[in-house]
Amino acid sequence: MCNDIFSRFEFPRQYSGGINIKRVIKAIFITAILVAVAFSGCAEKQATENSVQQNESNLKQADQNADLGLKATNASLFLQDFNQVNDPYKKTLFATGQGQRNESIKYYENLTESLMAFEEKYKDYRPQEIKSDTQFSGDMSNVSAIISGVKEEIYTGNLTEAHKVLEGVRPIFQGMLTRNNLLPLSVALVDFHDAMEIVLDAANKKDAAGVMEAYPKADERLKAVESINDESGIKAIRVNLDAVMNLAKENKTGELPAKAGDLKASYVIVYLASS
Numbered sequence: 437m438c439n440d441i442f443s444r445f446e447f448p449r450q451y452s453g454g455i456n457i458k459r460v461i462k463a464i465f466i467t468a469i470l471v472a473v474a475f476s477g478c479a480e481k482q483a484t485e486n487s488v489q490q491n492e493s494n495l496k497q498a499d500q501n502a503d504l505g506l507k508a509t510n511a512s513l514f515l516q517d518f519n520q521v522n523d524p525y526k527k528t529l530f531a532t533g534q535g536q537r538n539e540s541i542k543y544y545e546n547l548t549e550s551l552m553a554f555e556e557k558y559k560d561y562r563p564q565e566i567k568s569d570t571q572f573s574g575d576m577s578n579v580s581a582i583i584s585g586v587k588e589e590i591y592t593g594n595l596t597e598a599h600k601v602l603e604g605v606r607p608i609f610q611g612m613l614t615r616n617n618l619l620p621l622s623v624a625l626v627d628f629h630d631a632m633e634i635v636l637d638a639a640n641k642k643d644a645a646g647v648m649e650a651y652p653k654a655d656e657r658l659k660a661v662e663s664i665n666d667e668s669g670i671k672a673i674r675v676n677l678d679a680v681m682n683l684a685k686e687n688k689t690g691e692l693p694a695k696a697g698d699l700k701a702s703y704v705i706v707y708l709a710s711s
Contacts, residue, residue: 513563537593541590579605628661632657635699644689651684679698
């Protein structure tokens, strides 16, 4: 549009009687002023348009950043609430597995209290991270049923049975975290645990062939853990898992149970420390 400015103006034509110099100079002067004003207007308009576009871009980016910040905040808050349940659950599971009656009762009471608060908050409320999770309500109902169902075993000291039943919560939590892309390290650790237990069972039975058969899956799942985090605790798990395998290869069956204990202990340290 601004490129057509000169087409709007015409210089005085030459008359048959000659050129009126004063009129020509005056026309040129006026034309120059008009052209300058026109260009100034175009430049101002262009600057305004650029400013508007920049502001719109800034606002769009700010909205995107706000959305990301809100999602991160929601995820952080949800996971904090979830860990208020998951932490005492892991401690209860560990204590029952070790036959620690007093600790089992203490952690179980913490677990039931935290679970009640969690269920109350998320009975209807769904943050962005679990908003599309149609299984969430059903999963939490199943978790609640499992945990409340071991109350008698916890208090009467039947910890072996309580531990066995409480194990049922792990795959439910695992599924929840997997579906919603939360805590991949914790998910990977739980996946590894299932394969590790088969190795431990064979090692405790001094079954070298069973250890060698179970090792490849445990090795594969531990590699998945290592791809996410390879800190010292996870390195200790690797050392102990491979040590169990080496003992099995050398048919040193008498040493398998002790090394299996080391493997389990190193896993528990990382599992309890993970969030």
